[in-house]
Every structure is written in C-alpha cells, then in structure tokens.
Amino acid sequence: MHIHIGRTRLGAAVKITAASSLTLKSIIHYAKEIKGIDIVGVIDCHVREVLCEIEDDIANGIAIELEDGGINYSGVTLLLGSEIELYDENCQGPIHVLAFLPTLAAMHEFSEWISTRMKNSSLSSQRIYENARVLQQKVHELKGLFIPAHVFTPFKSLYGKGVKESLKEVFTPALIDAIELGLSSDTQMADQIAELHSYPFITNSDAHSLEKMAREYQIIKMMNPTFKELRLALKGENGRRIVSNYGLNPLLGKYYETICAKCSAVVTLQCSNCGSTSMIKGVSDRLRELASSKSIEVARPPYQHQIPLEFIPKLGKKTLEKLRDHFGTDMNIIHQVEEKQLQQVVSPVISSAIVAARNGTLSIKAGGGGTYGKVE
Template identity: 45%
Template sequence: MENLRSFFVDLHVHIGSTRKGKPVKITASRQLTFENIAKECAYKKGIDVVGIVDSASPFVIEDIEELLESGKMEALRDGGLIYDKKLTIILESEIEVEEENGGHAHHVAIFPYLEDVKKFSNILSRLVKNPNLSTQNTRKRAQEIFNIVDDIGGILFPAHAFTPHKSIYGNCTRRLSNIFTKKAMRKIPAIELGLSADTDIADRIAELENYTFISNSDAHSLSKIGREYNIFLMEQPTYKEVLFTLFRKNGRKVIANYGMDPKLGKYHRT
C-alpha cells in the first residue's frame, strides 16, 4: 500500500473580492481574496487542501492567472494548484439550481485544471445574469448541471444538503433519486452536511449509505476558514487524491469530519 498520510481539508470557502476590489460574493468579507485565503490556510490555519467555490468567476480567473504568472502558484500534474509549495487549492464553483417544484439548492462542482474551470465559466456566462458574482441562479435542474460538469470532467456534490435555505433535502426533495438519474448518483461521491446535520443524522437516510459525508466551513470571512473541516487519509494533496478519498478508493478515506453540533444551529429540526 502507498504511504498514506493525514491532511486537513476544507472544501468550501468563498471569495468576497478580487485583488483589485471587485465584488464576488456580496455577503462575504472583502478580505476574502484568492491570495488572502491561501495565506490564511497555509500560515495561520494549518489547512493542507482548500476548495475555493468562486473559481469560475471571470474576475477570479484573472487573479488565478496572475498568481500563476508570478510564480507564487503552480499547477499540479494530478490536478489542483499549489501555493508557495505549501497549500493545495482545488478549483470549484458553487451553483444554484431550481427544481421542478420551485425549490432551490446549491451544489459544488470541482474541477482538476484551470482550463476546465474556464470551460465551465463560459457555459455559466450564458445561464446566469452576472457570471462574475458568486452562486448565481442558473434556473437549471441539478441533473442538467451535473451533465455539464460531467462532460467537462469534473464532479458535483450537494452543498449544505440539509439546511432549509437552498439545499437539496431542505428545499427540493425527500430523495436524491427524484433529482438525479441512477448513473449520476453513482458519480456523486459525497454529501456536504452543513450546519443542520451531522454524520449520525445523515446515516439514518438509507439512500446515503454509500456516500462520503464531509463538513466544510462555507467561510464568508477569513476567521471562519476551517471552522468546519475534514481529515483526509491520502497519499498526496492533489485533485486526483481528493477524488480517490471522496470515492473511498485504494485505501483513501475521510478519517473524520468536524462540524458544529446541529443542536446549536438555527436550522435544527426546522
């Protein structure tokens, strides 16, 4: 078996602003720039892998390209970017969908390479009113977005799946199988729990027995990065290894997810 090690992982962090001060996530702190997130994770929080969910914003893509050109960040052969040889950054996009019943939910798409993110960004620009802003409503069904992401070579997982505000179980359906095809469900590796549920609660749903549960911060400020996090057992901090871990392949797995007790959350039992 390969030399597997533990890594601290937070796969849901927002960008509030670009380096030049252009807004991305309106409700997020303007201190949340791409590079500030990288510095916070690498030098203060001890995060090994961070997923930035606004990477498909054309404004953010400009910041990414500048960091690559400067040499502060490099592309990894197995997917992802490495900042200052310390932190792996996974390029992601949080998308809002609208189901047939009118319910809205958020999902996170993960991509291995910047070119894949650019392809997705170009498609999003035709679906949303302002592609520069975070988590815009695509007015598409989740299955349709899954198909787009899958065709590009990324993966999709439901974000904060149990909160009543814009989540798949909280606002759209009682069963994933009502939303996704069987083929799509086999390709979805994980469920992000959010503040309304923990592993014990999610384990009571039979259709989720084969999914990996993850807890991420959904940070809207620098201080909240890593508030919720996971410990991944994998060989290297790359996109490929993150996928192996989420799919529980080759001995990789999530050792633990650390989130707030749902009883303390404002959405508990709502």
C-alpha cells in the same frame, strides 16, 4: 472545501454577503498560517477575474498548477470550485451545489458554459436555469466532482426545499460524488436517510469570513494533496479515504431547531408564544420527517464535534491573537495544547472552557431560524 471570495484583487464584489477581507491571497495565508489547513476549496473560481488572478500568480511564479489537478500556493493546494444555485422544473425550491474541476482549462470551459445560463457569472452562488441532470453530466464530462451543498439547510438546499422526499426527484444518483452535511447536522443525523448511505460525507465551513474558515473540515488520507487524490479518497480507493470528519456540534448550527418566523420562539406546529403557524423548520425536525433507515449503523469515519475558538465565552480578539502567537494554528490550540500550557497564556476560565470543548462537556443552547447556537 467551501470557502467564498468576498472581493477580487481589484475590489470587485464576488460573494456580496461575504467579508471584503476574503480575498484569494488572504484565504491562502489564513489556511497556512492561522488555521492549519493543507487544502482549500474556493468555490467562486468560475468568476473570470478570479481565474485571471490565479493565472497571473502562476505566470509570476507564486503558484504552480499541479499535474494531477489543483493549484499549489507555497504548500497549500487550492481546489477550483464553483457554487451554483440550481433551479429546474423538478425542484420544489432552489438547491445549492458545488462543482469542483481539476484544471484551469476545465474551469474556464465550465465558466463559459454556465455564463449562458445565468444572469451574472461574475458573482457567487447565482441561479442557473438548467436541468439538474444536464448540469451533473457537464461537470462529469469535464472530469469534475459534483456535490450537493449543505443539504439539510431550510433554504436553498436539496432536502430543505429542493425535493419532497428523495434526491432522485432531481438528480442522477450515480453522478453525485459526495454529500456536504452543513453546520446543523452530523453523520449520525444524516444517516437516518437510507439513500445517503452509499455516499461519503464531507464537512465544510461555508466560510463568509476568514475566521469562519475551518469551523468544519475533514482529515483525508492521500498520497499528495491533489484533485486526483481527492477523487480517489472520496471513492475510498487504493487506500485513500476520509479518516475523520470535524464539524460543529449540530446544536451550534443556525438551523437546528424549528423556530417561529414571527417571534423566534422554539415551536412545533404552532407558536404558543404568539399563535403564529409560520415556521422556519429546523434540520432536526426535517430529518425526522425524512427518516427512512431503521438502522443507522453505517460504516463511516468518526465524526468529531468541534467548537471553534470564537464560540468560547470571554475569548476575545486580543486573547485569540495571544493564543495564536504562542501556539500557532487554531487546530493545535483546539485539539493539542495541554491545559497547563494554555493557563500560562489565558485565564483558567478560558483554558478550562477550551479543554471542555475538546472533551464535549460544554453546555450548548441550540440555534435555529438563522441564529447560531450558543455555548452557555
């Protein structure tokens, strides 16, 4: 539910820091054939050229707009989303948020509305100068979903720089539909904050390349893969619900540890290596500052730590292609294929590492300061 578009079909940049191979067509293909995903949330659908491409696909019979919201591409449902960098007078720093709209008509109206409040609505994650609560109200007026993104990341997030202590400083709590955790935290860590206990947690990849898709995701129980059913699942209504969250072990995230901004050493208050007091505060330390809940025994779906195949040592591109040729999607390889079967295709070192990752027994060096953690 958090995938960027790098380039449009005509080659125009959308997310400048994303790979040019991240096109709408390649996202749908990778979701279905490579990763094993049924629903993708593309969060640059406010861009008019992207909307035009979707409408052309519908006109040409490639896609169908679903009655209950979403666009069906040959069995993969596309959710129409937009990531916005929010800044208003109550923010301590910019906050990234996700807005999902049920229909093309609603997304067109939303795109027009935000285009008068930002400098360049043809790009992703652009800053909007508007009161946060007004933005929330607009999303809900259009029957959409409002979700603060990667909420603990040190930069451009709700708790990273956006607020001092509480989301109430910026947002209307009742108009938040879910909380996106980000790569450097999991359910247990996030539930140290009592005000989050009433919200469902979602785990998303924030993909800037095709391979980053599905490094985090959720399994959701719903009748059909539509926007309406997703809304019911986030509310836990009529038997719909999030069944389980899958995400990186937080140690693998880019911002788990607090890092010296000057020399990248792991620090607390002052770097013993170079003496600098300039730090990039890690998610683990920021959560300890915010912790307000004595008990973190909140009724939640299980959170499964997952290590994507690209993190497995000695597993290169050619070996990955070989695995996919034999066993299909990454989901199947990571979670289902038995070690004996894996050994028929890859070396015992790689096959045992995949199984160890599945069982949570690999040793991990924590990441921080913008550098991913590493499987040792």
